[in-house]
Amino acid sequence: MTTHSTMNKDTLLWMYSTMVTIRRFEEQSRREADAGKLRGMHSSIGQEAVPTGISAHLRDNDFVLGTHRSHHHCIAKGVDINEMMAELLGKATGTNSGKGGTMHIADINKGMLGANGVVGSNIPVATGVGLSAKVRGTDQVSVVFFGDGASSQGVLHESMNLASIWKLPVLFVCENNRYAESTPFEFTVAGGSISNRAAGYDIPGVSVDGQSVLEMFEVGGEAVARARRGDGPTLIEAQTYRYHGHFGADDPLGYRSEEEQEYYMDRDCIKQLTAHIIENGFAGEDDLQSLDEKALAAIAEAVRFADESPFPDDADLMTDVYNTYA
Amino acid sequence: MVQAQAVRQLSYIQAVNEAIRQEMERDETVIVMGEDIAGGGDREDKQDAWGGPMRLTKGLVGDFGRQRIRDTPISEAGFVGAGVGAAASGLRPVVDLMYVSFFGVCADQITNNAAKIHYMFGGKVNIPLTIMTGIGAGTGSAAQHSETLYSIFTHFPGLKCVVPSDPYTAKGLMIAAIRDNDPVIVFNNRQLMGIRFDVDVPEEAYEVEIGKSNIAKEGTDVTLVGIGYTTKVCLDAAAELEAQGHSAEVLDLLSLSPMDDEAILESVQKTRKIVIVDEDYPRCSIASDISALVAEQAFDYLDAPPRRVNPPHAPVPYSRPLEALWVPNKDTVVEAALGVLE
Structure with missing residues (x-):
C-alpha cells in the first residue's frame, strides 16, 4: 500500500473507494450471517471514515490494532477482502486460516496486528508495538482503535502514561460511536469527554468529527507526523456513530431514538465525501459510480473465493498452538 | 419408557432470572452489577433495552430500579472490585462477568481480594459475593469468548465454584450462591441456554446445596x-x-x-x-x-x-x-x- 498523505484527487478517490468497499463488505457480511454462514458479526457501517482518514497516512509496515468491530480497520489498512471473507466463513484460505474469525482478523504483511475481542485489551499491546519501533530505531507508527466503552478500562490510562513518559509513536484512536453495546456514552464516561483525559498524561488530546473523512485525514496526518518525528503519542476522539446494532441481532431502537439515528445518518461519511468530490470538481458522478461498481465486483469475487475455499483439515485443530512443543 | 412431562418447565435463562428476582425480593441487600444487565443507560424510555448480554437479568430493573440493578462501564477490575468492597460492607452483590475469558482483566480482584480477605482478616470479614459468568464453546465465538476456565478458579482457596447443568440446578445453585457467605462463582454454559429441558423447576425459592453432586x-x-x-x-x-x-x-x-x-x-x-x-x-x-x-x-x-x-x-x-x-x-x-x- 502506498500512502495517500497528500490531499489531492488521488487521495480523495482512494478514500472514497475504501469507504465504499467497507460499506459493501459489511452489507455482504450481514447477508452471509443471515444465511447462517457465520454466526453474528459486529458491523462497522457508519464508522468508515475513522480508519480511512488515518490509514491514508500509514505505510504497510506501520501497525494497526483493532477491536471486536474491526472489518473497517482491516480494509482501510489494505487487508485482502477475499481472505477476510474467507475468514468470516471459517475457511482455510482466510487471513487467520479459519482459526480467528470475524473478531480476530490479522494480516502481519499489511501491518494489521489483529482485531481483539476483549475490550481494551489491544491498547497496551499497541503501546508495546510503539516501544518496539522506538527501540529498533525505525519511524514506524502504531495505531490502536478502541471504543468509548474501552475508555473506561484501566489499561488505557496505564498505556497513555507509558507512551507519554517514553515518548512512543502511538496513536490512541477512540471511535466514540456513542454506545458500549446498549449503554450510552454519557451514562458511563465522567466529564463528558474522552479526549480531555489526554491532558493528565501531557499528550495532545483532540476531538474530531469522525463522520468527516477530511477532518480525520487532517488530524490523523498531524498525529502520524508527530509520532514519526519521535515527539510521542496523541489521543484522538473521533465522534462517530454505529448505524447497526452491537452485533447484528439486536435492534438499536431498543436503546436509542430514530431522531438520533437520522441526525447521524444525515451526516453520513460517504455522502459527505461524495458531495465534496462532486462540488469541487475532483470527479464526476460517473467516475464515482464506476468505483462503486468496482467495489461491488470485488465483494462478489470475495464471496465466490470464500464459498469455493475449503474448510480447514481436521489436523489443523492442533497446528499453530506453538512453534515447537516437545 | 413413558416419562411424565415436567410440571413447570423453564428455560435455563428464565431459571437464573427467577433465582435472582426471588433473592432480590427476599433480601434488599442483594444488588446486581455488570455491563448492559439492564441496558439503555438512564434513558427514561429505553429502560431494560438488553436485560443482560444473555438476557439473564431481563425485567429486573423495572422491578428493582437502577439503585439495585446497576449498569457499569466496561471496567471489570473496577466493578468486580467494587463488588468485593460492597460484599465486605453489608451488601450481597451479584456481579456479572460477561464471559469468563475476561477474568484476566479483573483477576487481581478475584484472586487476591475476594478469595483471601476472609482468611487474611482472621475470619472477621465475609465476602458474600456471587460472580456469574458465561462459559462454553459451540457458538462460533472463537478463542476469547468460548472458554470454561473453571479449573483456574478452583485452584484458589477461598473461592467456591459451581456449574449448573440444567434449569433446575441453575436456579437452585444461583440461590445457594447468593445466600452463601463466601464468594461463589457460578459458571453458566451458553449452550445450555439454547436447549429445551424437560425438568421441573419449582416456583418457590430453593437451594441446590453447594458441594453436592x-x-x-x-x-x-x-x-x-x-x-x-x-x-x-x-x-x-x-x-x-x-x-x-x-x-x-x-x-x-x-x-x-x-x-x-x-x-x-x-x-x-x-x-x-x-x-x-x-x-x-x-x-x-x-x-x-x-x-x-x-x-x-x-x-x-x-x-x-x-x-x-x-x-x-x-x-x-x-x-x-x-x-x-x-x-x-x-x-x-x-x-x-x-x-x-x-
Whole structure:
C-alpha cells in the first residue's frame, strides 16, 4: 500500500473507494450471517471514515490494532477482502486460516496486528508495538482503535502514561460511536469527554468529527507526523456513530431514538465525501459510480473465493498452538 | 419408557432470572452489577433495552430500579472490585462477568481480594459475593469468548465454584450462591441456554446445596462424570451405551469447589470404571484432579485406569468444523467409555 498523505484527487478517490468497499463488505457480511454462514458479526457501517482518514497516512509496515468491530480497520489498512471473507466463513484460505474469525482478523504483511475481542485489551499491546519501533530505531507508527466503552478500562490510562513518559509513536484512536453495546456514552464516561483525559498524561488530546473523512485525514496526518518525528503519542476522539446494532441481532431502537439515528445518518461519511468530490470538481458522478461498481465486483469475487475455499483439515485443530512443543 | 412431562418447565435463562428476582425480593441487600444487565443507560424510555448480554437479568430493573440493578462501564477490575468492597460492607452483590475469558482483566480482584480477605482478616470479614459468568464453546465465538476456565478458579482457596447443568440446578445453585457467605462463582454454559429441558423447576425459592453432586442417571458398568454442558453429553452417551448393552452411571458434578469426592468414590466403587468429561483445557483440569483422586483413593476398586475426556490442548477455533472437533461430544465419550469397558 502506498500512502495517500497528500490531499489531492488521488487521495480523495482512494478514500472514497475504501469507504465504499467497507460499506459493501459489511452489507455482504450481514447477508452471509443471515444465511447462517457465520454466526453474528459486529458491523462497522457508519464508522468508515475513522480508519480511512488515518490509514491514508500509514505505510504497510506501520501497525494497526483493532477491536471486536474491526472489518473497517482491516480494509482501510489494505487487508485482502477475499481472505477476510474467507475468514468470516471459517475457511482455510482466510487471513487467520479459519482459526480467528470475524473478531480476530490479522494480516502481519499489511501491518494489521489483529482485531481483539476483549475490550481494551489491544491498547497496551499497541503501546508495546510503539516501544518496539522506538527501540529498533525505525519511524514506524502504531495505531490502536478502541471504543468509548474501552475508555473506561484501566489499561488505557496505564498505556497513555507509558507512551507519554517514553515518548512512543502511538496513536490512541477512540471511535466514540456513542454506545458500549446498549449503554450510552454519557451514562458511563465522567466529564463528558474522552479526549480531555489526554491532558493528565501531557499528550495532545483532540476531538474530531469522525463522520468527516477530511477532518480525520487532517488530524490523523498531524498525529502520524508527530509520532514519526519521535515527539510521542496523541489521543484522538473521533465522534462517530454505529448505524447497526452491537452485533447484528439486536435492534438499536431498543436503546436509542430514530431522531438520533437520522441526525447521524444525515451526516453520513460517504455522502459527505461524495458531495465534496462532486462540488469541487475532483470527479464526476460517473467516475464515482464506476468505483462503486468496482467495489461491488470485488465483494462478489470475495464471496465466490470464500464459498469455493475449503474448510480447514481436521489436523489443523492442533497446528499453530506453538512453534515447537516437545 | 413413558416419562411424565415436567410440571413447570423453564428455560435455563428464565431459571437464573427467577433465582435472582426471588433473592432480590427476599433480601434488599442483594444488588446486581455488570455491563448492559439492564441496558439503555438512564434513558427514561429505553429502560431494560438488553436485560443482560444473555438476557439473564431481563425485567429486573423495572422491578428493582437502577439503585439495585446497576449498569457499569466496561471496567471489570473496577466493578468486580467494587463488588468485593460492597460484599465486605453489608451488601450481597451479584456481579456479572460477561464471559469468563475476561477474568484476566479483573483477576487481581478475584484472586487476591475476594478469595483471601476472609482468611487474611482472621475470619472477621465475609465476602458474600456471587460472580456469574458465561462459559462454553459451540457458538462460533472463537478463542476469547468460548472458554470454561473453571479449573483456574478452583485452584484458589477461598473461592467456591459451581456449574449448573440444567434449569433446575441453575436456579437452585444461583440461590445457594447468593445466600452463601463466601464468594461463589457460578459458571453458566451458553449452550445450555439454547436447549429445551424437560425438568421441573419449582416456583418457590430453593437451594441446590453447594458441594453436592447429583446422580443424573444410575448405572452399574461405568461412571461418566459430567460438568455443566458435558453432563448433557454424558447423558446422551449413556443412552447410546445402553443401546449397546452397557449400563452407565452419570454423575453430574455441579460443584467443583468444594467437590463431592465422596460421591465420586462411591460411584466408582460400584462401577469400577470412570470417564471424566470436562470442557476445560486438559492440563491441570478438573478431569485431571478427579483422575488423581480416584487413583489415590479408589485404586484397588478400579478395573481400568481412569479416563479423561477434555478438549485438546489448543485454543477454541472459530471455523465450525474445527470447533465441532474441539468440544467433547457424545461420540468421543462413548469411545472413551468403550475403551475402559473392554
